[in-house]
Amino acid sequence: MKKHDKNRNVAIIGIGQTTLSSHKEDQNQVEMVNEAVKNALADANMTLDDIDCIVHGNMELFEMQFQPDMWHALDCGSYGKEEFRITTGGTVGATLVCASDSLVASGQYDTVLCLGFEKLQEGNTTGGITNMADPLWFRNLQTGALTSSTANEMIKEFGKERVLRAAMKYRIMIDKHAMLNERAHRRLGLEYDQLENLMETSPQLVGDLRLIHMCSQSDGACAMVLTNEDRVKKGTAKPPVWIRDHETSHRGENMSNLYGAQKPKSTHRDCAEKLFMRNGITNPLEYFDVFEMYDPSAFWGLDWLREFLLLKDDEVLKLMEANEFDLDGKLPVNPSGGVIASNPIGATAMLRPAEAALQIRGDAGGHQIKKEVRHALASGFGGTLWTVMLMLEKELNW
Amino acid sequence: MATKRVAICAVAQHKNEPDLWYKRFQNMLLDVLEDLQGQTGFKYGENGVGIIVSASDDFFDARTISNNGVTDVIGGQYLAEEKMAQEGLNAIGYANAIILSGHKDLVLIMGHCKESQGESRNMITNCGFDPFYGRATGLDYLNAAGLQAQAYMRKSGLTDDQLAEIVVRSRQWAARNPYANAQEVVPAGKVKASPMLCDPIRQLHAYPVSDGAVGLLLASEERAREFTDNPVWITGFANCMDAFFFGDRDLTSNFALKKATANACRRAGIQDLKKAADVAEVMDCYAYQQPMWMEGLGFCGDGEGGRFIAEGGPGKYRVNLSGGTLAGNPMIISGLYRAAEATLQLQGGAGDRQVPDAKCAVAHSTNGPAGQFHSVLILEA
């Protein structure tokens, strides 16, 4: 087995989030960013003096702020320091963690703070996403990230009733998780006995994709402090969470090849295969204790679980039907409430490894999984179905 | 074991043009990529390029996630592709770290920008200011530079005649650079007669609107020679951020550039950059910036930019033999063009501009209003 050969090991030692809300009108961008940075530093029991480099990211056109890291210099702590701004659309938050891992592992930077944020309320999100499409043609056809194509495909494969029930069950499960997370944005108090009712009454957005299935638009920020093994050995305020490995799989913008009569391999499966093979993981469902997944809608959540966990046939539906993704299930998925509950896009993909790391630390509060969490998986989604995955570990076990 | 050194194996540049109306940026990148593949024969995937670092900007491309539009042409299918959303030179700093970390051993960098596509660069850079106050005052990167130029000229004694001299020299060198945009040689009188854009910055003191694309292939020390006989080593990279609000800054202090230079030199093990460097490429969007940034890089004393020009400093230290940004690159990938020229000089591939036996080069870039952010890359043959 090819071992991932890092120059030095890297751990997450500080995690800071803001509350996530549909509109944080009580804060402007820099104040919101500052809240996350302060929280992360406090969590690490560090000050800015301990930080060598800031890694900053979001999507410029959501807030219409050109190179926002300039304006944020004082509030994100980059003043007088080294700084990178790296962006990859919706995956940006996860990419920032991967990038910070590389920066620290390189030996050039000892301790790095990464920061992802978005104030979606300051722009038009669906319009902003649609502006991703090429201006010559597809921009005329796209409706942001709203699509029922995955629902259509799953229905074709497994039958309408079963898929719609499983998707709504997934949605209600996610809400039950979000109810336990006081930071989550949308906490609706849904009950399983509402399942039939919601399947009928929740407004249709696109085909079988209903409003209730779709993620929210949120304001919020997330920051994390990463440092190297030597620094960890000197003692940390909170238990370190090790970044074992990460992988990214992007694809071209052209969507035509997703909807032909013959399907290409998904980036989710491609990314998972590469990551698991490199780390000798043959059964991800058994290996991981929690999965924080970027699930922009209930259908995508279900479909992507199948891809990420390399499941076959209807295994994913069976697991869903048997409550195996619940907090006390075989592989708890999104104890935080995931993306359907809270989605400040530039921070969303960082919240996944952040929440996964909190689970490993045992610090997740109300939504902490009861059994011990040693191996955590986190994923990001963005662009035209891009995928980033991170593997987090309680122990240095490689 | 992870590598100890990272090489730039090859560079490819698209010629800078004022208005490439007949090409999308995808077409430009593809031309650059094929050039680079021709030079190195690199492949993607297993044992090939494992990650692509692109450089572009959502505002200039008028696309949310500007890298999404180029993922396919630069080879990002089923690969990691990440966008440096700062000025492009930082893509080299980041790629350097990726290889040093051991995560990947081959990185492709692809930067693009078509400034001609948007109605106005100033409208874009106006959006770089805070929406409440800065934007309303009408600030953009041009008039921010105007403020800095006023202050710096007073401090350094730099004159309008000297600014003209800087532009004249830039054009003379650009005429020898097949990739430069503004290659027309201009007399000093024409520079001094060009209209005032933002006092004291005249039209010919400002970099022209440019479309361009640059590609570089970086490899670990162990693999570099698979792709080139002339690897150029990255020995030091650093950047630094100054404060945003002008009231918090001394616009003439070169605070960020000095700090970035010190860190880059420390990593490269260089005591005195002006002694070590055979070639310097600085990102001079405006003529006054060339002496000011050279001052920040330590090639002359504090406030001595005027004297630096008077004593022929740019010639002596071989500054911007490419013509520099003054001869026209897109702002957000200007540093990649600086690094490309520096690499060519160290590889002996700079044609009519070649400095004999160049061993060490410094490439510089800046970003943000009035040089808020600076990056410094030190390369050695």
Place this chain on the structure above:
Amino acid sequence: MAEFFGTTVADIFNTMPKRFKPEASKGVDVVIGYDCGGEGGGKWKLTVKDQAARIETVEGDLGPCTATIIASDAETFIGVTLQKIGAIDALSQGKMKVIGDTRMLMTLLPQIFVQYTVPAKKTEVTARGILSAIGERFRPDKAAGVTLKYGYDLTGEGGGQFTITIANGTCTLKEGLDADLAVKMTMEAATYVGMMTGTIDGAAAFTSGKVRIDGDMMAAAATGKYFDKYVDPNAEEAEELLSLKKITSINQRFATGPVMGKWFAGLREKKLLASVCPVCRRTLILPQEICQFCHVRTKEYVELGPEGYVTNFDLVYFASPDPLSGEVRDTPYACAWIMLEGATPEDAFAFEIKKEDLPKLKIGSRVRPTWAEKPTGSFRDILYFEIID
């Protein structure tokens, strides 16, 4: 209990423990008796000792006190407390008496107690109350030219049915639901009140099924802008937070380049051109500069279609603004993925389906394009694809 100046004597004493400032009472050791005559009056005793204050009602004799304050009636006592009646006036008129050190009381009491203020009145907010005053919040300037009739079906306690009609710059409310409503919103009356007073998030209530909207969703969303925001009379006055509204727009001129240029030129001749990958031979439509899977430049072109079948589609009900024009798209509309004749199985072509054909659209539907009369080489050269089976 008799009320003067909007409050009662008992209220003043009941709030005393809350208003007490222990840190300011260091070393104070007093017992103060209060005797207020008339309706709403009574006797109270305040003990301040060891930085604690105790207030008690007293029947009969007040017992030993450091000082005693006697008021002839409740109005005087409340008026003096609220500084509506001058204390000196009341004392000199004999409506108030102090036994003990007057000066001590006048300096000590303000020092160790926060000044009493009349609590804000709680007004009962009902759905009916909010709706009946809706005309006062109406903004004719925002609703100019708008004709809209919408209804509320409010269930549960305090509910009812209401129709609001906006027409000719006026707004009228009547009970009952008209038959020709543009949109009807059904919810519990308490949910409506919560949404209006801001304790319930409207979007969340809608998403979770607490609010049901029948009819034109956009009309429902638009109703808010024709009215000033409802002000909860019980809400504490919050600091006003301003937000800056701005539309940023920078004109663009996009190059089409050689490949997309060929596509648009093809449209002018009513041709759908695909580029062909020289390695895997897939047909790429829209034509692409490269095949992203084989990573080779494409050079060859073939014409596909015009007919084909639908492999997948999005039937969109959500009205989103068109990012090119800013106009809200007319819903429902469908973007379908179409396998064109002559295409290899990997790549489908996306386009809109004729509005009238939407009810029969399904996966597998056969379709063909309807062209504009005079194609110019633009997106609108194809009007739509129509269903032909």
